Amino acid sequence: MPPVKHIPGRTCIACGKIQPKRNMIRLVRVTENxxxxxxxxxxxxxxxxxxxTADCWNTGLKGNRVERALKTSLVKAERDKxxxxxKELCVGENQQI
Ligand SMILES: [Zn+2]
Structure with missing residues (x-):
């Protein structure tokens, strides 16, 4: 086994795994809500x-993890959006939500 190179990663707010940024989807708080x-x-x-992965979106968005991480609160319409x-981002990536 070759030594594992250090790749700067980001922590998933749903499962806590650290992955390279390109494997992640970033969510940004643009305004208060x-x-x-x-x-x-x-x-x-x-x-x-x-x-x-669908699992992480479901866990992250349907629970309140994303809201805690971003110190905001989402109305249902915002969450559904x-x-x-x-879902649309993953078209062609064989992901099901
Ligand atoms: Zn995850």
Whole structure:
């Protein structure tokens, strides 16, 4: 086994695993009560990361983990919008939510 190189990673707020940024989806708090999916990774603001797996979105978004991580609260419509956006991001990646 070759030595494992250190890759800077981000911690998933749902499962707690550390993964390279490119394997993650970033969520950014844009206003007090609004979170956006940051597909470019360049939006400014408080951010949180989720793995690109349906399990982690469900855990992260349907529970209150993302809200705790970003110190905000989401109304249902906002939460549904995020789940929809995450679904669309994974089109072609064989992910089911
Ligand atoms: Zn995860």
């Amino acid at each position: 609004s979170i956006e999916v940051d597909s470019t990774g360049k939006k400014s603001g408080r951010g949180a990361y989720l793995c690109r 995020l789940i929809q956006e995450l």
